[in-house]
Amino acid sequence: MTARYVLTSACIQSGTMALTASLRQRLLGRERVRFVDEDGEAYEVEVDWKGGLVRGLGPYYAKRRLAVNEVVLLHFRGEEVELKALPRSLPRLERPREDPKEAKEEAPRGEKRRVRVTPYPKEVLFPHEPKALEPPGVTEDLRRLGFLLEGGPPWLYKAPLGRRQVALALLRLGEGKVEDLRPYRAQGTHVALLAPESEKEAVPPGLAYLSPEAVNRLVRLKGRFPLSALDLEDLLRQGRVDLEAVEALEDRLVAELSERGALAALLLLFSRKRLGEVFLLPDLEAEALEEGLIPEVVRQGVELFAQPPFLLLKRLSPGEFLLRQEVEEALRDLKAFSEGILARLSRVRGGA
Numbered sequence: 001m002t003a004r005y006v007l008t009s010a011c012i013q014s015g016t017m018a019l020t021a022s023l024r025q026r027l028l029g030r031e032r033v034r035f036v037d038e039d040g041e042a043y044e045v046e047v048d049w050k051g052g053l054v055r056g057l058g059p060y061y062a063k064r065r066l067a068v069n070e071v072v073l074l075h076f077r078g079e080e081v082e083l084k085a086l087p088r089s090l091p092r093l094e095r096p097r098e099d100p101k102e103a104k105e106e107a108p109r110g111e112k113r114r115v116r117v118t119p120y121p122k123e124v125l126f127p128h129e130p131k132a133l134e135p136p137g138v139t140e141d142l143r144r145l146g147f148l149l150e151g152g153p154p155w156l157y158k159a160p161l162g163r164r165q166v167a168l169a170l171l172r173l174g175e176g177k178v179e180d181l182r183p184y185r186a187q188g189t190h191v192a193l194l195a196p197e198s199e200k201e202a203v204p205p206g207l208a209y210l211s212p213e214a215v216n217r218l219v220r221l222k223g224r225f226p227l228s229a230l231d232l233e234d235l236l237r238q239g240r241v242d243l244e245a246v247e248a249l250e251d252r253l254v255a256e257l258s259e260r261g262a263l264a265a266l267l268l269l270f271s272r273k274r275l276g277e278v279f280l281l282p283d284l285e286a287e288a289l290e291e292g293l294i295p296e297v298v299r300q301g302v303e304l305f306a307q308p309p310f311l312l313l314k315r316l317s318p319g320e321f322l323l324r325q326e327v328e329e330a331l332r333d334l335k336a337f338s339e340g341i342l343a344r345l346s347r348v349r350g351g352a
Contacts, residue, residue, distance in 0.1 A: 001026070003074040007066055008140055010216045015058020018144070018219075019047070023054065024289065026076050035060070037083045050292050052223040068137060136172055136194055138212040141219045146229040154180050156189070159229035162271075166229045168236070170194045170210065173202060181207075190236040197243060210241040217246045223292040225253045226265035265291050266301040270312065271327040281319040309337050 003022035011017055019027075027033055027047050035043040037060055045056035064085045066072070075082035139149050139157075147157035147168065153176050159166040169184035173195035181191040192208035203209040221227055231249065235241045269287055273279065281302060285295040302321065306313040312330045314322040325333075 001076045003076070005072045005074055006140070007061070007068060007070050007072065008216075009068050009137055009212065010141070011057075012061055012066065012068060014053075015056060015061060017054040017057060018140075019049070019052045019054060022074070026081075027054075028289075033081060034079065035081045035083055037063070038085070048223075049289075050223050051220055052292065053220070136170065136212075138170075138194060138210075138215050141212070141215045142168075144219045144222065145215070145227070145232055147232075154184060154191075155194075156184070161229065166190070166233045168192065168232075173199055178204060178207060190233065192236060192241070200240075200242060208236055208239050208241075210236070211243065214241045214243050214246045217243060218249075221246070221250055221253070225250075226268045226291060227253075228268065262293055262297045263301055263304070265293055266298065266305070267327050267331075270305070270323060273323050275323060275326055277323050278316065279321060279323075281321065309334060 001022070003020070005017060005020065008018075017023065031047055033045055033047055033054070035045055035057065037043070041060075041063075043056055043060055045054050048055055060066075060083060066085055070088070071086040073084040073086065075084065135149055135152070136155060139155075142149075142157055146159040146161075147166075148159070150156045150158055152170075154169045154171050157168045157170070159168075167184075167187075167189040169181055169189050169191045171178070171181060171193055173193050178193075185191045190208065192210040193203050194210050194212070195203060197211045197213050200209055200211060215232075218227060218232060232241065235245050235249065238245065266288070269284065269291070281299065284302070285298045288298045289295075302313060304310065306315055306321065310330060312324055312327070314324050316322055324330075
């Protein structure tokens with residue numbers, strides 16, 4: 001089997017690859033893997049399931065002088081993974097060929113001979129000029145947070161969340177006019193300028209700001225906490241999505257979900273299922289693995305939610321379950337149950 005991987009700026013800087021669906025399927029249960037490049041040189045890499053990354057490929061990137069958006073082919077050969085970097089597709093500068101027949105014919109005296117000149121493509125004459133319609137490099141990280149690119153510029157991303165969706169319109173700093181974002185804002189879409197952390201001071205006041213570094217940090221946090229597009233929306237409402245804002249979010253998550261993170265992640269998984277949907281435990285374990293949850297935690301959580309006071313799930317047969325009610329309704333019922341117990345405790349203590 002062969003997989004195609006497009007390198008991002010985060011990959012180059014950290015010497016990593018994201019654990020895509022192909023890598024997860026082939027490397028399941030392994031902590032160390034041997035990668036071999038085109039020259040037969042081997043790299044012992046670490047599979048970071050919690051962080052959602054393969055670490056230790058920095059020497060290979062440096063050896064091949066790879067850059068952002070370049071493609072690496074992954075060939076899965078038994079216990080090894082072969083690396084092959086695709087060559088850069090640069091057009092060659094060739095002199096136009098002269099027709100032999102025309103070469104033999106001499107131009108009449110006194111008449112200037114016409115010479116055909118083949119113009120070089122714009123990409124050759126201006127190799128460093130950015131392509132106008134090339135999507136931002138942050139697109140892949142936004143996809144991992146649930147956003148799908150619909151077009152641009154302005155670059156419109158949408159994250160479907162059942163009965164509602166989160167929409168985001170982006171412009172790179174210096175790309176287009178800020179006024180181009182106004183129609184999107186009028187429609188209720190979140191709008192922001194995309195710029196590196198080093199250039200965020202150049203963002204005009206009053207306009208939301210988003211950095212690729214911050215979005216990449218959110219993707220890495222998703223391996224530890226049940227993050228979704230709603231968390232990015234909360235940051236956008238505050239007006240900025242930079243490393244400082246993401247670090248503050250991480251502090252809150254550590255405080256709130258350190259002991260209940262696994263249950264919260266399972267509830268998010270259940271919320272994606274339809275009412276009355278039947279599912280198998282192995283399928284749920286595979287979905288949960290994408291969120292960084294190990295199978296043992298999933299099995300314990302399923303047993304818990306199938307018993308009182310939750311009763312969110314109904315066991316049909318060994319390993320087969322039914323979603324009794326929507327997660328929101330189950331949480332409201334649990335809240336009413338808790339409030340009823342609190343009221344009884346108050347009466348008991350009051351009469352003591």
